[in-house]
Amino acid sequence: MNQHTFKSLEIMKIKETIAQYALTKEGKEKIDQLAPSTNKKQIEAWLDEVSEAVEILNKSASVPVHGMDGMEQLMNNMNKGVALRPEQLSKLYDFLDCCRKMKRYMTDKEFYAPRVSAYVDVIDEIPELAGEIIRCIRNGRVDDYASKELLKIRKQIAIQEERLKEKSLQLIRSNKYKTYLQENVISQRNGRYVIPIKKEYRNKIKGTVLDTSASGSTLFMEPEEMGVYQDQLSWLHADEEIEVQKVLTYLTGLVEEKEQQIRLAMEIMVHYDFLFAKAKYCRSINACKVLVNESDEIKLIEARHPLLGKKAVPLSFEIGHNQKALVITGPNTGGKTVTIKTVGLLTLMVQCGLHIPATEGSNICIFERILVDIGDGQSISENLSTFSSRIVNIIEILKETNNRTLTLLDELGSGTDPGEGMGLATAILETLYEKGAIILATTHYSEIKEFAENHTGFINGSMEFDLNTLSPTYRLNIGRGGESQAFAIALKLGIHPKIIDRAHHITYKEEKNYSTTITDPWKLKELEKQVIINKYQNHKKAPKTDLEIPVYQQGDNVKVSPSNEFGIIYAGPDPHGNYMVQIKGEKVSINHKRLKLYIPANELYPDDYDFDIIFQSKENRKKSKIFSKRHEENITIDYTE
Numbered sequence: 327m328n329q330h331t332f333k334s335l336e337i338m339k340i341k342e343t344i345a346q347y348a349l350t351k352e353g354k355e356k357i358d359q360l361a362p363s364t365n366k367k368q369i370e371a372w373l374d375e376v377s378e379a380v381e382i383l384n385k386s387a388s389v390p391v392h393g394m395d396g397m398e399q400l401m402n403n404m405n406k407g408v409a410l411r412p413e414q415l416s417k418l419y420d421f422l423d424c425c426r427k428m429k430r431y432m433t434d435k436e437f438y439a440p441r442v443s444a445y446v447d448v449i450d451e452i453p454e455l456a457g458e459i460i461r462c463i464r465n466g467r468v469d470d471y472a473s474k475e476l477l478k479i480r481k482q483i484a485i486q487e488e489r490l491k492e493k494s495l496q497l498i499r500s501n502k503y504k505t506y507l508q509e510n511v512i513s514q515r516n517g518r519y520v521i522p523i524k525k526e527y528r529n530k531i532k533g534t535v536l537d538t539s540a541s542g543s544t545l546f547m548e549p550e551e552m553g554v555y556q557d558q559l560s561w562l563h564a565d566e567e568i569e570v571q572k573v574l575t576y577l578t579g580l581v582e583e584k585e586q587q588i589r590l591a592m593e594i595m596v597h598y599d600f601l602f603a604k605a606k607y608c609r610s611i612n613a614c615k616v617l618v619n620e621s622d623e624i625k626l627i628e629a630r631h632p633l634l635g636k637k638a639v640p641l642s643f644e645i646g647h648n649q650k651a652l653v654i655t656g657p658n659t660g661g662k663t664v665t666i667k668t669v670g671l672l673t674l675m676v677q678c679g680l681h682i683p684a685t686e687g688s689n690i691c692i693f694e695r696i697l698v699d700i701g702d703g704q705s706i707s708e709n710l711s712t713f714s715s716r717i718v719n720i721i722e723i724l725k726e727t728n729n730r731t732l733t734l735l736d737e738l739g740s741g742t743d744p745g746e747g748m749g750l751a752t753a754i755l756e757t758l759y760e761k762g763a764i765i766l767a768t769t770h771y772s773e774i775k776e777f778a779e780n781h782t783g784f785i786n787g788s789m790e791f792d793l794n795t796l797s798p799t800y801r802l803n804i805g806r807g808g809e810s811q812a813f814a815i816a817l818k819l820g821i822h823p824k825i826i827d828r829a830h831h832i833t834y835k836e837e838k839n840y841s842t843t844i845t846d847p848w849k850l851k852e853l854e855k856q857v858i859i860n861k862y863q864n865h866k867k868a869p870k871t872d873l874e875i876p877v878y879q880q881g882d883n884v885k886v887s888p889s890n891e892f893g894i895i896y897a898g899p900d901p902h903g904n905y906m907v908q909i910k911g912e913k914v915s916i917n918h919k920r921l922k923l924y925i926p927a928n929e930l931y932p933d934d935y936d937f938d939i940i941f942q943s944k945e946n947r948k949k950s951k952i953f954s955k956r957h958e959e960n961i962t963i964d965y966t967e
Contacts, residue, residue, distance in 0.1 A: 330719070334698040335671045337678075339633055340607075347606040350394040352592075353599030362677035364694050364730075369618055371441075372679025377615050378439035379605035380681070385438075390431055391599045393417075393424030397592055404585050409574040412463050418581065418588075419459040425449050425591050426456075428598065442601065445594050450587040455580050462577055468570045476569040483562045490555040494519050497549060506530055508544045517563075518556050520546040604680060613681035616688040622646045622729075622764055624669065624691050629684035631668040632675070638683075641668055643804050646691065649785045651755065651765035653778040654802065656789030662768035663700060665789070665802055666734045669766055670696055673732060691764065694730040697723040699738070713740075720754060729762025736768050748773045759783055772833075817842065822856040875903040875918050881927030881937055887920050895927075896941050908941060 332338060345354045363369050382389070396417045400410065410418075428446055435443040462472040470477045494512045497503055498521055506527040512519055515536040523531060523545045533553065537546040548556060581588070607613075611632050623646030630638035639661065645652050654662045672682045676690045699719050720735075727733060739751030748771040755774070758765050759781075769775070778784040790801040813826050823840040830838045844850055878884065882895040884907065891909055893916075898905030903918040931937075938947055 328697075331670075331696050331698045332674075334700045335667055335674055335696075336633060337671065337674050340671070340675065340680075344603050344607045347603035348599050349391050349603075350596065350599045352394055352398065352596040353391075353603060356596060356600045357603060360678050362674055363679070364677070364692055366618060366620055366692055369677055369679060369692060373615050373618070373676070373681065375441055375601055376604050376608055376679060376681055378442040379601050380609055382435055382439050382442065383602065383605055383609060386431075389598070389602050390424055390427040391595060391602060393421040394592070394595060394599075397421055401585070401589060401592070404582055409571060409578045410581060412467050412574070415459050415463050415574075415577055415581075416466060419456055419463070421588075421592075421595075422452060422456045422459075425595065426451050428595065445597065449591045449594050450584075452584050452587060455584055458580055459577060462573055468573050472573045473569060476566065476573065479562060479566045479569055483559065483566060486555065486559045486562055490519055490552065490559060493552055493555055494521065497521060497551065503531070503549075513546065515546050517560075518548055519552060520548050523547045608681040611683045613683050614686050615681050616676060616684060616686070616690055618676060618690055618692055620692050622650060622691055623689055624673070624732075624764065625687075625689040626669065626672070627685040627688045629668060629672060629682065629688060631664060631671065632683055633671075634664070638668075639801060641665060641802055643787070643802055645764065645766075645785070649783060650763070651759050651767070651778070651784045652787050652804075653755075653774055653784060654766070654768045654787040654789065655770070655772075655775050656768075661789050661802075663736050666736060666766045666768060667700065670698060670732065670734045691732070693732045693764070694728070695726055696732045696734070697726060698734045699723060700734060700736040724754070724757060724761075727758055727761045727763045731761075731763040733758055733763045733765045734767075735765070738767050738769055738774075739771065747771070752777050755784075756781075813840065820853065822853055825856065875899050876921075876923075878905060878918075878921065878923065879927050881931055881935070881940070882923060883925040883927075883930060884921045885924045886916060887922070892924060894940060913941075 341357055341360055344360075345357045348354045348357055363372070396414065400414050400418060403410065403414075429449060429451065432443040432446045462469055468476065470480050491512070498507060498510050498512065503521070506523050508522040508524050512521060514520065518536060520536050522539075525543050525545055528535070528545055528547075531547060531549055533547045533549040535545050535547050538544070539546075613632075623644075625644045625646075627642050628640040629642070630640055632638075643652070654665060656662050672684065673690055673693065673696060675682050677692060682688070682690075699716055720738075723733060723735075735754075738754060739747035739749075751767075751769065751771065751774055755765065755767060755777075767774075775786055778786045785804065787802055787804045790803055813830060816829075817823065817826050817840055823842050826840040827838065830836070830840070842850075842853065844853060878895045878898070880895055880897065884893055884895060885891075886893055886907065886909065893907040893909040893914070896906040896908050896913055899918060900915075904915045905918060905921060906913050907916050907921070908914075938950065942950070
């Protein structure tokens with residue numbers, strides 16, 4: 327499997343849809359990493375898991391898969407000498423509670439989902455750890471009763487704070503401070519109680535300025551009388567923090583002791599999320615479990631493309647054993663490409679352990695490789711044409727194909743000369759078949775249809791076309807190639823049968839009589855107008871005249887279409903109007919219709935100019951010079967260079 331296959335068959339869209347059903351970030355990541363397997367037992371186990379998960383969802387849709395948020399970061403902080411924070415411990419408790427609910431949820435599922443329900447046996451509820459966390463952590467903080475010492479300190483803090491408030495109230499009510507106060511309120515700055523003093527009385531009060539108002543007219547001071555109480559309170563808060571850290575360190579130690587059990591429980595819960603996301607997706611597309619084999623057999627019954635939803639037309643066909651190559655013909659937009667993409671995508675889904683939208687009894691072969699050449703792979707950066715880029719892809723397919731390969735080829739040989747494209751397509755199909763691959767190919771070439779009919783191991787298929795509505799039905803018919811729908815459509819639309827007869831003879835080199843279903847006399851008269859020839863007009867035709875061939879002189883600089891290259895006339899014309907033109911050092915025969923005079927020779931060269939300098943090699947010119955002086959038997963000049 328390669329990225330080109332995944333992109334062409336759009337398996338990423340399937341994974342994105344499945345990920346929407348996952349409840350945890352870790353579950354979504356696992357879905358993103360979903361990859362096909364080539365191990366038959368592994369695939370069958372995956373399919374069985376999904377079957378059991380679907381059965382569980384059918385009986386009880388609400389699966390307790392949650393509580394994973396923040397767990398990965400929490401576990402990464404283990405054994406680093408850092409105590410867990412209260413909110414982290416609360417998350418851990420939520421996760422352990424989720425594990426407990428999952429074990430209880432799976433208790434009665436072992437009868438119809440033995441494999442899936444058995445996973446909870448690996449989960450350790452760790453009740454002692456959960457009990458200690460809930461005892462010590464309440465409302466996102468360490469509880470007063472987490473330790474006797476912490477309870478004692480917090481009681482002392484409460485008493486000291488009450489004393490401090492009383493002292494503060496005494497100060498603002500006393501006559502000593504009444505004159506100096508901006509207002510009779512008590513506030514806090516940096517955790518310490520302060521009173522608002524007018525700026526001009528700063529030196530009247532002993533104490534510390536902790537803040538200033540925006541205007542600067544008010545100073546927030548901690549009077550000396552309050553400082554003693556504040557310091558005592560600060561010492562108590564420091565003792566409290568030490569005791570809180572002791573409790574958190576104790577709980578962190580308990581968590582570290584159970585790290586292995588917690589990590590294992592996390593893996594199981596992520597797998598449950600991953601598994602039930604797959605099951606929910608399979609239910610949403612009405613998918614079912616299919617059989618898998620390693621005997622080169624593909625059997626699809628009422629299969630549908632999962633990305634097309636209700637628009638998908640059911641596909642039924644069988645290939646394998648003695649018939650390993652299917653050639654599909656039919657009109658454009660008739661569903662040929664969708665058909666082969668459906669087979670490829672459903673095969674990928676099964677090898678990823680997913681059920682597929684098909685009827686029970688369908689059977690999918692397991693492939694080591696699924697190689698695809700679908701659509702326009704034109705590469706602008708590499709300056710490759712559509713045909714060239716697809717041939718580059720075909721080369722890779724030919725290299726990688728073996729007897730465990732599914733090869734999907736769309737419009738093989740298109741994009742070039744029809745005759746050569748047909749021959750190349752036929753040779754490629756023969757080679758892939760000899761390599762043992764299962765082949766699904768689409769084509770417009772009638773010659774390939776004939777090749778498939780006469781070649782052992784190949785079968786023809788065609789996309790059905792409704793001539794009454796002049797539209798495709800997107801249904802695949804196996805065993806026969808598509809008829810000449812172009813002729814049938816033209817006849818249906820009103821082309822005269824005689825013209826269709828002639829077209830059939832030109833195309834297939836055989837006689838066939840087409841007939842119209844029109845019976846209305848007026849319409850028949852109109853139809854005949856297409857082939858009636860006016861004899862008088864025929865006699866008045868202008869006599870044919872010989873087409874004049876323009877005369878170019880040796881040395882004329884000409885422009886060649888359609889490449890717009892420039893060349894120099896060497897010789898000509900011949901009886902067919904072809905000139906020998908030197909382009910980039912090479913002499914090429916080009917018809918006069920493709921030539922246009924750019925600069926005449928008499929404007930480029932003097933009258934006595936030796937054109938051998940342009941058209942002959944240096945070696946030929948030396949030989950010619952020798953001949954002008956004497957005869958040499960061993961020297962020959964090749965003027966065809």
